[in-house]
Amino acid sequence: MNNSKVNIETAQKLLKVVSRTGIVEVLLNLENGPKKFSQLMFDTQLNPGILDRHLKALLNVGLVEKDSENYVLTKTGKIVLDKLAELVAAYESVFLNCKK
Numbered sequence: 001m002n003n004s005k006v007n008i009e010t011a012q013k014l015l016k017v018v019s020r021t022g023i024v025e026v027l028l029n030l031e032n033g034p035k036k037f038s039q040l041m042f043d044t045q046l047n048p049g050i051l052d053r054h055l056k057a058l059l060n061v062g063l064v065e066k067d068s069e070n071y072v073l074t075k076t077g078k079i080v081l082d083k084l085a086e087l088v089a090a091y092e093s094v095f096l097n098c099k100k
Contacts, residue, residue, distance in 0.1 A: 017057045018084065022046050026054055027073065027081050034070035
């Protein structure tokens, strides 16, 4: 991919959200299916205030949506989670090979 095609503002906004401690755990938890707030709180062990802020940020960037009572990973959220896994795998592969 040509780096000039990266929208820096969008990249910064997305990375700012995804880099928060606990966000990846929320996304991975929602990958298993829709969850109520209380289920996410129990599964992620995040306190209610932090989980609420995380979910609002994820809703704001379109990675999560909320129906009447459940939070759901959006199609965009699934794609971002897949790309994040690819990025981590590539980083680990290069980083671990450089340390040898």
